[in-house]
Amino acid sequence: MKKLILISALLLAGNNLMAQGFLNKLKQKAEDMASKTVDKGLEGKAKKNTEATSTSREPIKPENASGTPTTSLASTTTYDFVPGSKILLADNFAQDALGQFPLKWYTRSKGEVVTLNTVKGNWLRLYPGTFVSPVVNIGENATIEFDLIMNWPATGGYLVPAINFAFYDRGNKGEILSYDYRLKNCLRFGIAPYRSEAAVQLTSFENVAKKLESDKYRVANFDRKAGNVIHVAISIQNERVRIWLDQEKVFDLPQAAPLNGNLNQLKIDMSSSNYTNEQLGYYVSNFKFAEGSADNRSKLLTTGRLETSGILFAINSAEVKSDNEGTIKEVATAMTENPDLKIKIIGHTDAVGKPDANLILSIKRAESVRDALVKIYKIDAGRMETEGRGSTAPVSDDNSEAGKTSNRRVEFIKL
Structure with a gap:
């Protein structure tokens, strides 16, 4: 009997122990699940923090003083070179024999007319020296x-060899025939490639003395231009000089050219180098010298009045056909750079036709010029007045075509 009671007690204790163990296991499992849930939550939070940190590494828009995001600063510009309409000299070496030096040019070095496999036309190949x-x-x-x-x-x-271009006076082979030749008036700019960029600098002389030496302008990624055509455009307007390389304006200097310089010849200098002639290739072609126009922008601002016959209209019409001298663009530039500038546009006609019809036509032509300034160059119409005077204010007689052309003009008056 005692043995039976002892066995029952042991079984009961074992069951209690098993039950307790079971309960402990449940408790541990619950704690583990809770721990895993907390860890998962922490991991999720950490992940969110990591994502937030990653997001914060993205560029942040700048804010102004009030904390409001502002837009990035940007600027725009235009290629405003206007070639002259009256050609003074054009030379693409088409008349010269291949392998020979051009008949009209001079050198105390070596050069020859060649063709190239990547571009059309004849080219003058330059070697170290003067041309x-x-x-x-x-x-x-x-x-x-x-x-x-x-x-x-x-x-x-x-x-890499530098190359210089100079316009000088008293030219007639003097620079070539004599090493003692001294330049009196000269406008020179040079291109000096170095590594991936090029330094461009302009120097001018007036009555022998140096007039101006510009800062160096750096043309980025110039190495990409190696072997490709670079178009050079130069505008000289009295003292003002502007130079573009592939439509990139490298200089706009208001007082650079020598006054009354009588420049009449171009000189090209190619410097020497440790590279061999076979490793280098410097070529020039497609020269075009033309008679340019005055600096209309400065003229309007300084004198308060600008007059031009270069704005051409269709016959008996107010439609603008062309702006040979770039006057409309120059006026737009002046108005853009001077927001307070207001102008009056006055149209004139020749005396051909009835006076009343000419008056109406002159008014419409003035309005057409205003509309071009508004539509093309985004000038506020409220800054402009228009007027027509027909044929009542001629500047020349109408007995010749030249006289009629002078009378068919447009005036811009600073208000």
Whole structure:
């Protein structure tokens, strides 16, 4: 009996122990699940924090003083070179024999007319030394354009040759025939490639003395231009000089050119280099010297009045057909740079036709010029007045075509 009671007690204790163990296991499992839930929550929170940190690494828009995000600063510009309409000299070496030096040019070095496999036309290949163009009187207002190719090895480590272009006076082979020849008036700019960029600098001389030496302008990624055509455009308007390389304006200098310089010849200098001639290729072609127009922008601002016959209209119409001198663009530039500038646009006609019809036509032509300033150049119409005077204020007689052309003009008056 006692044995039976002892066995029952042991079984009961075992069951209690098993039950207790079971309960402990349930408790542990619950704690583990709770721990895992907390860990999962912490992991999720950590993940969110990580994502937030990753997001915060993205560019943050700048804020102004009030904390409001502002837009990024940007600027825009335009290619405002206007070639002259009256050609003074054009030379693409088409008349010269291949392998020979051009008949109209001069040198005390070596050069030859060649063709290239990647571009059309004849090109003058330059070698280290000096080259001089034919004489051409460019006057105080002129435009000069030409194409340039500069090719050098992608590797090598030597300095790439610089090239200089100079316009000078008293030209007639003097710079070539005599090493003692002294330039009196000269406008010179040079291109010096170095590594991936090029430094461009302009120097001018007036009555022998140095007039101006510009800061160096850095053309980025110039190495990408190696072997490709670079279009050079130059505008000289009295003292003002502007130069573009592939439509990138590198200079706009208001007082650079020598006054009354009588510039009449182009001189090209190619510097020497440790590269061999076979490793280099410097070429020029497609020269175009033209008679330019005055600096209309400055004229309007300084004198308060600008008059032009270069804005051409369709016959007996107010439709603007062309703006040969770029006057409308220059006026737009002046108004953009001077927000307070207001103008009056006055239209004139010649005396051909009935006076009443001419008056109406002159009014409409003035309005057409205003509309061009509004639509093309985004000038506020409220800053402009228009007026027509028909044929009542001629500046020349109407007995010749030249006289009629002078009378068909547009005036811009600063208000």
